Amino acid sequence: MPWVLIVAATLILPVVLPPFRLNLLGRFLSLGIVALGIDLIWGFTGLLSLGQGIFFAIGGYAIGMYLQLDSLEPGQLPEFFGLYGVKELPSFWQPFTSPLFTFLAIWVIPALVAGVLGFLVFRNRIKGVYFSILTQAALLVFFNFFNGQQKLINGTNGLKTDTARIFGELVGSDAMQRWLFWVTVLLVVAAWFLCRWLTSGRFGDALVAIRDDEPRLRFTGYNPTAYKTVVFAVAGAMAGVSGALYTVQSGIVSPQFMAVPFSIEMVIWVAVGGRGTLIGAILGAVLINYAKSLVSEALPETWLFIQGGLFLLVVTALPDGLVGWWRQGGPRQLQAMVGWPPVVPTYPALDLDPAVQAEAAELTPPPAQRAES
Amino acid sequence: MSAPPSTGVRPLLELRSVSVSFDGFWALNDLNLQLAPGELRAVIGPNGAGKTTFLDVITGKVKPTKGDVFFRGQSLVGTPEHKIARLGIGRKFQTPRVYQNLTPRRNLELAVAKRNGPIELLFGALESKDRDKVQQLLAVVGLEAHAHLPAGGLSHGQKQWLEIAMLVAQDPDLLLVDEPVAGLTDEETHRTADLLKQLSGDHTVLVIEHDMEFIRDLDSQVTVLHEGHVLCEGRMDQVQNDPKVIEVYLGNESDDEASA
Numbered sequence: 001m002p003w004v005l006i007v008a009a010t011l012i013l014p015v016v017l018p019p020f021r022l023n024l025l026g027r028f029l030s031l032g033i034v035a036l037g038i039d040l041i042w043g044f045t046g047l048l049s050l051g052q053g054i055f056f057a058i059g060g061y062a063i064g065m066y067l068q069l070d071s072l073e074p075g076q077l078p079e080f081f082g083l084y085g086v087k088e089l090p091s092f093w094q095p096f097t098s099p100l101f102t103f104l105a106i107w108v109i110p111a112l113v114a115g116v117l118g119f120l121v122f123r124n125r126i127k128g129v130y131f132s133i134l135t136q137a138a139l140l141v142f143f144n145f146f147n148g149q150q151k152l153i154n155g156t157n158g159l160k161t162d163t164a165r166i167f168g169e170l171v172g173s174d175a176m177q178r179w180l181f182w183v184t185v186l187l188v189v190a191a192w193f194l195c196r197w198l199t200s201g202r203f204g205d206a207l208v209a210i211r212d213d214e215p216r217l218r219f220t221g222y223n224p225t226a227y228k229t230v231v232f233a234v235a236g237a238m239a240g241v242s243g244a245l246y247t248v249q250s251g252i253v254s255p256q257f258m259a260v261p262f263s264i265e266m267v268i269w270v271a272v273g274g275r276g277t278l279i280g281a282i283l284g285a286v287l288i289n290y291a292k293s294l295v296s297e298a299l300p301e302t303w304l305f306i307q308g309g310l311f312l313l314v315v316t317a318l319p320d321g322l323v324g325w326w327r328q329g330g331p332r333q334l335q336a337m338v339g340w341p342p343v344v345p346t347y348p349a350l351d352l353d354p355a356v357q358a359e360a361a362e363l364t365p366p367p368a369q370r371a372e373s
Numbered sequence: 374m375s376a377p378p379s380t381g382v383r384p385l386l387e388l389r390s391v392s393v394s395f396d397g398f399w400a401l402n403d404l405n406l407q408l409a410p411g412e413l414r415a416v417i418g419p420n421g422a423g424k425t426t427f428l429d430v431i432t433g434k435v436k437p438t439k440g441d442v443f444f445r446g447q448s449l450v451g452t453p454e455h456k457i458a459r460l461g462i463g464r465k466f467q468t469p470r471v472y473q474n475l476t477p478r479r480n481l482e483l484a485v486a487k488r489n490g491p492i493e494l495l496f497g498a499l500e501s502k503d504r505d506k507v508q509q510l511l512a513v514v515g516l517e518a519h520a521h522l523p524a525g526g527l528s529h530g531q532k533q534w535l536e537i538a539m540l541v542a543q544d545p546d547l548l549l550v551d552e553p554v555a556g557l558t559d560e561e562t563h564r565t566a567d568l569l570k571q572l573s574g575d576h577t578v579l580v581i582e583h584d585m586e587f588i589r590d591l592d593s594q595v596t597v598l599h600e601g602h603v604l605c606e607g608r609m610d611q612v613q614n615d616p617k618v619i620e621v622y623l624g625n626e627s628d629d630e631a632s633a
Contacts, residue, residue: 202486203494205479209472216470219432220543221458222489230491 010185019174023249026181028289030245032282033191035269037235037242042267043275044199045231046211047127051135052239053263054142055110059240060253061146062109064159065093066102067248071165080154090152106244107237114236115229122228127214136260143258158254161247172251184245188282191238195278198234207231268307272314274321283323383446385410385577386431386547391440392601393426400426401437402601408547413573415588415609416581418598419621424581425467427598428549432464433457444547463545467552469532473525477516477535480524481507484539510538513568529556537568548572550580554587566590597621 014022034056041047068078077089095101121134147156162172169176198204209217210224217224247253256262266285273284288310295303318325332342384407393401401423408414418424429435431442433454442449449457458464472480485503486494499507511517514534519527524535533553540548550569554562566587569578573593582588588595588609595612597604599621605612612618 198495201495202479202482202499203491205472205475205483206489206491206494208474209483212472212474213470215434215454216466216472217483218454219434219458219464220484220489220539221455222483223453223455227491 006185006189010182014178014181019177022181023177024290024293025286026177026184027246027249028286029181029184029188029282030242030249031266031269031289032188032285033242033245034239034266035273035281035285036188036191036195036278037238038266038270039275039278039281040195040198040207040238041231041235042270043277043281044204044211045207045228047228047232048132048267049135049232049235050132050260050263050267051139052235052266053139053258053260055114055236055239056243056246056263056266057142057146057253057255057257058110058113059106059243060247060257061153061159061243062096062102062105062240063244063247064161064253065096065153066099067161067164067166067171068159069093069097070099071163078154078159080157081151084151086151092152107240110240110243111233111237114239115233118232118236119225119229122225122232136263139258139260139263143255143260146255146258156255158252158256160252162251171248177249180245180249184249187241187245191241192278192282194234194238198231199278203227265307268311270321272310272321274323274325277321277323277327280321280323284321287322382409384408384443385412385445386579387443388427388430389441389443391430391437391442393423393430393435394438399601401430404440404598404602406596406603408577408579410546410577411574413570413578413591413593414580415591415593415595416579416598417583417585417588417595417612418604421600422598423601424598425551426601428464428551428581431457431549432462458543458545461546462549463540463543463547464549465536465540465551465553467555469529469536471524471527471532471535471539474523476519476521477511477524477527477538478507478520480535480539481510481542485542485544506542510542514538530558530561533557534561534565537565541572546576548576548578550578552582553580554582554584562587563590 013025017025034052038049038052041049072078077086081087081089096105117138121131126134146153149155153159162170164171166176199207206217206222206227209222210227214224243253243257246257265288269284269288270281271284272288273282274280288307292303292307295306314321318330320328335342386406386408388404388406391401391404392399404423404427416424416427426435430437431444431449433449433452433456437450444457444460444462447460449460452460471477472483475483482499482503483489485507486499487503488497511520514531514537516527516531516535516538519531524532527535533556537550537553540550553569554565557565562584569580569591572578580588580591580593592609594606595609596606597612597615597618604617604621605615607615
């Protein structure tokens with residue numbers, strides 16, 4: 001049933017929504033993928049990373065560089081190089097003329113960076129708040145580096161992609177954006193399946209065990225470093241894919257993708273949607289960002305207060321986020337709180353349970369006697 | 374420094390003059406101990422005698438400041454915890470440490486898996502003999518009815534038993550059991566003693582406990598620790614009549630009352 005809805009929505013929405021709204025939805029859905037990655041490492045494994053922006057931006061830059069090069073005539077250089085007197089394409093740009101390389105780079109490079117960074121950190125048993133601070137510091141390092149490299153990647157200005165062409169079509173055109181929306185939906189669903197596969201089996205059990213009691217798992221003969229490195233690399237890859245999709249739908253990739261507040265916002269999406277519930281991460285990313293754009297259009301100054309309030313509400317009242325609250329019977333409690341308690345269906349169900357009936361038959365005297373009493 | 378050869382058999386575990394210092398406080402002080410394969414050994418001692426540190430040293434959580442630990446003749450010092458565990462040393466913690474958010478069945482499935490790298494867990498299925506073992510252990514500890522509910526909801530005694538079951542599932546050669554009967558009823562205590570006795574023989578079992586009735590139930594060799602070293606070793610009735618032990622336990626009458 002939910003699948004029917006998703007398919008229907010993906011087919012109908014591009015027709016119903018104006019291109020601007022559809023583009024927004026596509027962008028926010030692509031953010032759902034990075035949120036899924038955060039849910040994987042934070043919600044399931046207990047690693048609160050404040051540096052997912054690194055991997056998000058790497059994915060964005062990979063596709064950005066490809067699009068810059070792809071729309072050039074032979075012998076031309078991307079325009080911005082002229083501003084800084086660069087005459088020759090820097091060598092690390094070369095492979096990005098290949099679509100295949102770019103396709104791999106979008107997720108393999110972030111995964112490798114995350115894997116190496118993660119391995120070094122996890123091997124030294126850095127965890128908890130120290131891990132969070134370290135990831136944020138790494139984020140700042142990357143942010144400053146990308147900001148300063150005008151001659152390599154156009155520094156602060158970033159790379160524009162909406163005027164680039166792919167398959168002879170402008171990336172910013174409505175038709176192309178509709179395709180990108182569908183690609184995003186597909187990849188979000190694929191990412192969800194990947195995460196579900198990772199978390200539902202014994203591997204997922206090990207992740208939860210690391211979150212809940214890592215030393216215990218070690219004494220059982222498991223090496224948590226391996227697990228954490230793998231899962232951090234997977235989250236990095238997802239962030240890269242998310243960044244690439246976001247870039248082509250927003251038209252630009254810039255070091256702002258690595259701004260500190262943005263990576264913290266990603267964590268807030270997951271917290272509001274529901275840590276440890278995969279669908280919650282996607283919902284959180286889409287809902288909060290949609291709310292953000294709607295509120296910002298109406299009352300530009302108030303969004304930050306609303307976002308802060310939401311976070312406080314989740315931390316104090318809904319520790320498992322919206323989805324967790326829903327699953328734990330939140331709506332029924334709310335209904336009861338406003339003086340309209342829902343009818344409890346438990347007792348008849350209990351009476352009809354064959355196991356309970358069998359037990360009751362054993363305990364109660366034969367029917368004839370029961371009729372008298 | 375050679376420890377006295379107790380038997381002709383090579384010891385499974387041997388601690389040679391192990392000392393551990395925490396900022397100048399010697400939690401273990403020149404501790405020597407040998408365990409023969411298949412032995413059941415009880416370790417007792419007043420609070421602060423270094424019992425838990427002693428387990429920490431064997432399992433690699435704490436590195437000895439001096440001395441060496443040998444398992445089957447191989448030194449364990451500097452080996453990471455998970456590798457020590459893979460060598461065949463399992464540990465049950467003082468307070469039951471089960472994975473609260475996983476069901477008892479999944480707790481046991483994690484413990485039973487011998488091939489436990491990320492790849493194996495993702496792509497490999499649990500072997501059917503392991504699955505049978507999990508099922509059997511669930512039955513032994515009486516948690517079949519709770520097998521599908523998060524372990525966090527179990528009672529204290531059930532968690533203790535689940536953790537013992539996890540240890541058995543891990544199937545180590547050496548079981549280190551830290552206070553297995555704390556908070557259990559007399560009946561459960563008795564059953565735990567039976568279980569540990571059954572396990573010894575095939576496995577080597579080292580039990581740390583405060584409960585003297587339980588130790589007597591085990592009917593095994595007893596080692597008394599005091600201030601980080603071995604005070605004496607022997608059968609329970611021998612140990613009980615040892616003047617040194619009596620002094621340590623009863624020397625300060627009021628203290629003993631308070632801890633009892």
